[in-house]
Amino acid sequence: MKENKITNQPSNLHNQGISRRIYIYLIPLGVILLIAGIFIGRKLLPHRYVVSQKQILLSSEGKVPLLLDLIQNNYVDKLSADSIEEIALVNILRELDPHSEYLPPQQNQSEHEQLEGSFEGIGIRFNIMEDTVLIINVISGGPSEKAGVLPGDKIVKVNDTLFAGNGITNEKVFRKLKGKKGSTVHLGIKRHGVKELLDFQLKREKIPINSVDVAYMATPEIGYIKISRFGQETYFEFLDAVEKLQTEGMQKLVLDLRDNGGGYLRAAVNIVDEFLPEGELIVYMQGEQREKESFFASENNVLKDLSAVVLINSWSASASEIVAGALQDNDRATIIGRRSFGKGLVQEEFPLSDNSGIRLTVARYYTPSGRCIQKPYNKGVKQYELEVFARSSEGELIHADSTKFADSLKYTTRNGRIVYGGGGIMPDVFVPVDTLYYSPMLDQILKKSLLFKYGLNYADTHRERLKEMSDYQHIESYLDRDGMEHKFKKYITQNGIAFNAKDYKTSRKYILTRLKATIASNILDSEGFYPIIRSVDSDLQKAISVLNNSKEPKKQPEN
Incomplete structure (x- = not known):
């Protein structure tokens, strides 16, 4: 059995992250050898079976290589060996x-960029507005900023070819603008107030991708950190965020892992390590071909005395569940929200020479109490993927007691609280999906994406004024004075939705808050969006209430 004490030295972490990629994501070596053998055998032994009494005699290689030969040599349509x-x-x-999967080269590269914390491109954040690429922000120090590209600019040409109109998608934009470091791309830019197109020749560079979306003080004492994925740089970003908030007076912390689908095991373990006393178990994993490997807390525990809450929901998976499960089982943090996804399988990557890769499930992971939170997948992949959507129709997102766990999956935390395995992390404090602001009119507004579209248009037309404002408070104040609400009411009817005064009264707070947050995000990115949206975020409001009242994790989930 391997035991790992986390050392958290930057150089070691980088080496471990590169040399051995273990994924805890929303994936036996024998399979790889099988596939390799198939195609080596086809080259070397093209005639390895004979027909006898109308039957094909099997060779020692088995049926799979035989089937591939039959397809290639007999199939009705022409197929390439690669396909x-x-x-x-x-x-x-x-x-x-x-979760075991094959990643073709392009997809494999894209996923690596997300996890490794960088990609090669021109350094912009964009949205597509009216079939045009609108630049929302430029990355500090990136090629676009250095060349003078500005937020609010619109890309209408790429390499002297029109790049606007129906059919523009995010994927097409990425394909055009990303490329090898040092390569160039020529942009034709339309700028507000400038008649002619502006030409920019940009040399692509390595651009960072942050996994800590935002860190700010939700109250004078409570810090808030949102992590969107667990990548190679996440632990270091997290420490930077903690240091920043501590200088601003943080005494308690909300760690938001909602919609975080996972990433590198090591990043999750290192973050948990900061909360636990030395020697405490964080997680262990084991598989048929992998001996038991345990991870224990080290002396790095700068947050061991900090009161903490972790937010989760149905899309918090794998590495997120490792963090939530370890802190819950050690009675170190209060878990708030709704039941997590339920992925307890560990994938290891096997890179192939054509830059594709195989992510193969090699182990299950277990929380400190011994529970594996992997939900069943014996009914097939399709049912497995649909299960998370079925929770809504079964009432689970509204009522905590709609989730049923078998007594055989019962475990206890360090302090004797009951927790369950076999289907995700059940929070200590259950918060139902918020329906307080729901109305039929709001449903139509959301389906037509009017809040997003109006916010994007508003930010674009008022950008010169808004970019003078350095924080979200100034933007909120300006929007309250500007008559935005009256303009949006007219915008609703202009887009085919009958205005209903009763519905609007019900949904008014959510509508106005979302509009302000969307507009602010187009000026200040996440630092504009999250501090504003928190007033209608019922999960976060519950977390603040729990921390303000210094409540410990409950014996059973509460509503």
Whole structure:
């Protein structure tokens, strides 16, 4: 059995992250050898079976290579060896479990960029508005900022070719603007108030991707940190965020892992380590071909005395569940929200020479109390993927007692509280999905994305005035004085929705808050959005209430 004491030295962490990539994500070596053998065998032994009495005699290689040969040599349509190969890889892995997967080169590169914390491009954040690429912000120090590209600029040409109109998608934008470091791209930019197009020749560079979306003080004592994924740089970003908030007076912390689908195991373990006394178990993992490997807290525990809450929801998965499960089982933090996704499988990456990769499930992970929170997948991948959506129709998102756990999956935390395995992390404090502001008119507004579209248009047309404001408070104050509410009411009817005064009264606070947050995000990014939206965020409001009242984790979930 391996035991790991976390050292958290930056150089070691980087080396571990690069040399051994273990994914805890929303994926036996024998499969890889099988696929390799298939195609080596096809090259070396093209005639390895004979027909006898109308039956094909099997060779020692088995049925899979035989099937591939039959397809290539007899199938009705022409197929390339590569296409057959990829079909085999995808389907073999998919039949093992829902998270083992084959990643073609382009997808593999994209996912690595997200986790490794950088990509090669021109350094902009954008949205698509009326079939045009609108630059929301430029990355500090990136090629676009250095060349003089500004927020509010619109990209209408790429490499002297029109790049606007129906059919523009985020994927197409990424393909055009990303590229190898040092390569160039020529942009034609339309700028507000300037008649002619502006030409920019940009040399692509390495651009950072942050996984800590925002860190701010939700109250004078309570800090808030949101992590969107667990990448190679997440732990260091987290420490920077903690240091920043501590200088601003943080005494308690809300760690938001909602909608965080996971990432690197090491990043999750390192963050938990900061909360626990030395020697406490964080997580262990084990598989048929992997001996038990345990991870224990080190002397790095700068947050061991800080009161903490962790927010989770149905899309908090894998690495997020490791963090929530470790802090819950050690009675170190209060978990608030709704039941997490339920992914307790560990994937390890096997890179292939064509830059594709195989992520293969090699182990299950277990929280300190011994529970594996992997939900069942014996009914097939499709049912597995749909399960999280079925929670709504079954009432689970509204009522805590709609979730049923078998007594055989019962475990206890360090202080004797009952917790369950087999289907995600059940929070200590349950918060139902907020329906306080719901109305039929709001439903139509959201379906047509009118809050987003109006906010984007408003920010674009008022950008010169708004960019003079350095924080979200000034933007909120300005929007309250500007008559934005009256203008949005007219915008609703202009877009085919009948205005209903009763519905608007019900939804007014949410509508105005969301509009302000959307507009502020187009000027200040996450530092504008999250501090404003918190007033209608029922999960966060509950977390603040729990921390203000210094409540410990409950014996059973509460409503």
